[in-house]
Amino acid sequence: MTTGPTEQVASSRSTPDGSRADPAASRLAEPGTPAGHGDAAVPEAPAAPAPATRRYAWSGPAWLTRSRLADLLAAAVYLLGALMLTVRGWRDPDGRLLGTRPDDQGFNEWMLAHAAHATTHLKNPFFTTLQNAPEGVNLVANVGMQLTGILLTPVTVLGGPSLSFLLLLTLNLLGTGFAWYWVLSRHLVGSRAAAFVGGLFCAFAPAMVAHSNGHPHITAQWLVPFIVWRIVLLARPGAAVRNGLVLGGLVAAQFYVGLEILFLVALGAAMATIAYVLLRPREALRRAPSALAALGIAGALVLVVTAYPLWMQFAGPQHRVGHPGNPDVYSLKLGSFVAYATESIGGGPNSAKGLSANTTEEASFYGWPVLVLVAVAVAALRRELGVRVLALVGVASGLFALGSTLSWGARKTDIPAPFALINGLPIIDAMVIARFALITTVVIGLLLAFGLDRVTALAKRSDAHVGRPLRVLAGAALAAALLPMLPTPLEAKGRTEVPSFVTSGAWRDHVAEGRTLVPVPVHNMTSIYWGAASLTGFAVPQGYFLGPTSPTDDTGRWGVAPRPTAVLLTAVGAGTRPPTVTGPEREQAVADVRWWKADAVVLPSHPREAELRTVLDACFGPGQRVRDVWVWDVRPLTR
Template sequence: MTAAEISALSEVDTATDTGVATDTGVATDIGAGSPLAAPVAAPVRNTATWRKRWLVAAGILAMFCALSVALFWNGWTALGSRVYGGGDAILFSWYLAWTPYAISHGLDPFVTHFLNAPDGVNIMWSTGVPLLGVVAAPITVLAGPLVAFQVLTTLAPALSGWVMFLVMRRWTAAFPAAVAGLLYGFSPYIIGASYGHLHLSFALFPPILVLLLDDLLIRQRTVTRTGGLLGAAVAAQALISEEVLATSAVVAVIGIAILCMGHRDQVRPRAAAAVRGLAVCAVVATVLLAWPLYIQFFGPQRVHGSIQPSDIAVSDLLTFATPTPLQALGPDVAVRESLRFSGNAVEVSGYVGLPLLALLAFIAVRLRRNPLVAVCAPLFAVVAVLSLGPHLHVGGRGTRIPLPWRLLELGPVLHNALPSRLSLYLALAASVMIALWLDQARPPRLRAATGVVAAAALVPLVPATPITFSTATPRFFTGPQVDNLPAAATALVVPYPYPQQNIAMLWQAQADFRFAMPGCYCTVPDRFGRSSFHPETDPLNSALIAVATGQSTAAAALRQPGLAATFDRYHLNTIILGPSDHHDELVTLLTGLAGAPGRYVDGVDLWLLDSAPGRS
């Protein structure tokens, strides 16, 4: 393969007024303009053409936002009281509130002692999305964390798809790029991640990585600047999701290996510049991430070991052809079959559909000489195999057949990644291939035919309307009464916060962190330093959970050995009991612990205890 042929990877269309690419794409200087702005082919920029391109881009963004608002409309009709994802939505709403609070109060945004009191939590081990917390801070401060969560949840598919559109404009006309953005931004992966996994649904980084790697490896102009931009993008992604950053790196390495195998004669002449750019990337990312990574690996409450169990959240062999509850048009029998697959239903996001699989196979053959297709087609196949996890699962049943992911999860970082989430990169590769195929259709009749075929292949992926979960916050936490708590108070808030019931975390955030509290749904170390999603069981939290879930009575819990001693160890200033199942039994239990009855204040039962030492 010659240098001229490989340069086709960086060809860019000259868009006509009809939005159809011409056949005269040429490599252009990436040194001018934003990396997301597709450069024009002409030596001199045409201002009118650029203005029109960005007007089209603005229109596509508006369309994607409208689609996303329609999809998440149920959350907008009851803004601040409905969420997507239940407990995970509460978790991320807490994070969105914590970041601006910590920064405005001069606290470390990566460590908190307001949860899991008195030990605290290392936020960097708990998907704390600090960058999104900063970006959404004005909304959080003005309207509260639940509204900020709803806004970001709605923006995630639209912005992810729009960035994909902008990236594909480098190689295709507007319409094919818009189809790529639609497929990527509203893919089963991103819709599934919208159920509370804010760190996963904001998937802007993978398309940007494609763009910057094209600049670095193929165009190789202004390599230092490209390396700096890549380093900044890496740092930004690390402050949203380290898992997506790690899996993006794995997929990028695979893609680069495929590229090198197809263009062996170009590896050596391009290696020096590529290494120089990657070195700049490493320096920039290291500088930007020095503080948070130091806290993560050397700070308090750090953990070790796997956060997620292995061989559970994987793609079943039938996943790719079996619709799930995430699809609007899936036959009931097929959807019921998908519910047998291992892992959480929203993590089963590798559905592609038989029509699209057939179309991708056709494109892989039809456009096999296209350099991008020559990379994306085998990349799709390799990533699909990796998403199957360490052992093959068929029809919901695990087998002992080992698969390549088994080797990858032995290394650092990746043992905490979930293979099923690699479906993000299936959507990415499929989007690129579909866009290139649509773009190569030149005669109007052929364009119409390819459009119809593409639509038929994509219809099975139309997402179902996500299900909302209602929340309720007693007025005590948002009204003036919460300010009567002692300064630096430590409160026992019931229902006790743990993974299955963490509403108390939302109440704390809505009270503007007036108090610290025991318990949490977050990643904390156990007594051996291994990761856990909740503090270790003790007589107090086990009694509170048992009574709240109806597994024990207050009388039986009060007889539990060590209960009173554990209660005293927390040095509590107050007890707050909000709405809960088995409320009367909890009142009896808490009254026994406090030694006196509480009083009802603005929707909660409140016990103000004798003065206790505040937290350090």
């Protein structure tokens, strides 16, 4: 039921004198519908050139038409932008961590490694005991990425998960920008320049840059434009089955790319539907039967394709409910919408301080000029229903991102905000609420594209004395608004080297497939990086993930409480206790390696290597030197 207003964004374009100018509508409109009023969006046709205008014939290769050249140029710019953002990581994919959230990158590298392992070994991609051994991790309840992981399996196997992660980040930005450009240029606007600007904003807005700090499941939005467009077409008469099947296929694919983004698309569509019903109740009622029929078909297809992972998400082992902590911790502040992000030309290290939870959640940060430009576009296009619907959705989602109370800056107030009305609802309680602003970002990108498209059409219809200054003015306004938002390259730093014992595959002589290798000290991220480097060939204790608080409490929490032996080894490694082991501690160490189903305990180079070896020798007997690590074979104790 969200179809009507969005269609009218494109199909109801009018000329300055109020008449319709949509000659292309005859091939896109519904049968029997007057030109310019069809369900499909129609680009505004350019006005015929004045007789004195000299036209030049295209002299390029036959296959390289002007439109294809424009497509290639747009893709090249998006690719260049993505490479500029990630360039510091490309200098050394295996030796550097890109962005400000290294733990998030580590987990996503492990996810890509596990997807490759599951693909090549035909294992369950939705649940595994290869992390947090032996209890395991519900991967659907974390970031998912099954489809992207499968697609990148050749890269992961041949080049490693760090290369796959960097490639995924880069392709996400390119793919998201070009997908929006494609949908806009083919269905919603007549100007390729307007489509390019819309795609550029949706791909490189602060939200996308911020989530490039370790969240590829959020930046993987290359299916979103096509899903949105198919939602627009839900009510097309006579095409309910086709529209439902196509939409269902796209939604099912996005489910396996990133479930959180799919949920945000659903929330945005729901808000657009409510706005549409409020603004045009009779029209919405007339379109409802066709839309609901197509939606029912789409829903049935999605349920069939996603039944098992949905069960895993809500009832499977190690499922969790909600998100750890108070959701308002992850809220944005009102001031964030007019400020500039940390990784932007107009921002800096302190520009976002106190306005978001961390650098990953800088989902707004548009700056005053962009908001003013969008307000002007909405005012100019206010007669178009679709623009009014988009404006309402953008404002509503922005307000939801503020959390339960309204605050301009870091200081919290008691003024209630709209999120308080939905706080605690199922699924909503698992969201990071700053990400509501991802919906606002898409709305702004679309409104900028629609506004520029209208200006371009007006300039084409005007004589040179008006058209040329109008184009210059529009270009200058866009440049002034967008330039401060342009991203700066993500920072990168060196990572701790994984021992060659792991990277060379020497571990295979000491750990059977699926059994556990225990790194010392037992640290969450050490487990993650070692497991990823082995393409999850062995299980690891603990890890970095969201799971239930306990077997009897499925409330979400980060990780698990460490076993007593893990606490002991961490304390010795930190120098906070002497390297002595009591009888009960040795018995506990044996019980813990049995719990982990360990085959080997491995100590890499460490500042307190001598003290740790003393403890491990006391617990498991003398270790042996293998390549660049010490190994304790605990198989006699655990099998």
